[in-house]
Amino acid sequence: xxxxxxxxxxxxxxxxxxxxxxxxxxxxxxxxxxxxxxxxxxxxxxxxxxxxxxxxxxxxxxxxxxxxxxxxxxxxxxxxxxxxxxxxxxxxxxxxxxx
Numbered sequence: 001x002x003x004x005x006x007x008x009x010x011x012x013x014x015x016x017x018x019x020x021x022x023x024x025x026x027x028x029x030x031x032x033x034x035x036x037x038x039x040x041x042x043x044x045x046x047x048x049x050x051x052x053x054x055x056x057x058x059x060x061x062x063x064x065x066x067x068x069x070x071x072x073x074x075x076x077x078x079x080x081x082x083x084x085x086x087x088x089x090x091x092x093x094x095x096x097x098x099x
Contacts, residue, residue, distance in 0.1 A: 007045040014038060015054055023085060030055070030069065032088045035096070039073045039080065051076050060084075060096045067093060 008027045011020050015036035022028060027045060030037035037055035042048045053075025060067050067084040084093060 003046070004044045007047070023087075026083075026085065028085070029082050030057075030085075030088075032085060035069055035088060035092050037069075037071055037080070037082055039075065039078070051078075055080055055082075057092070057096055060093055069093070069096070 006027055008022045010022050010028075012018070013020055013031035013034060013036060016031060016034040018031065018033045020028065020031050020033070029041075029044070035057040037057075039051040039053045039055050040047050040049050051073060053073040055071035055073055057069050058072050059070035061070060061081075063083065068081045069084055069088075071080040071082065072078070073080065
């Protein structure tokens with residue numbers, strides 16, 4: 001079973017350059033403006049993955065009462081998923097749903 005380390009940190013998005021604030025309701029693991037993420041974890045929050053490539057949003061899948069954003073790492077090509085958050089750009093999520 002994956003171990004979860006709660007890390008809710010602000011950061012500057014390496015893709016769009018915007019300042020991303022901490023989430024008000026869970027750990028933030030991607031940019032709400034462009035949906036990009038960074039390949040830094042092996043288990044959620046551990047920051048132990050040496051890859052550090054950008055995770056490019058490539059699709060969406062339904063998950064419970066929300067969605068998961070599907071990613072592919074630009075560096076190592078590994079696939080990854082993150083749960084969409086309430087403040088994510090819904091227009092981008094809808095655009096990803098047609099892929």
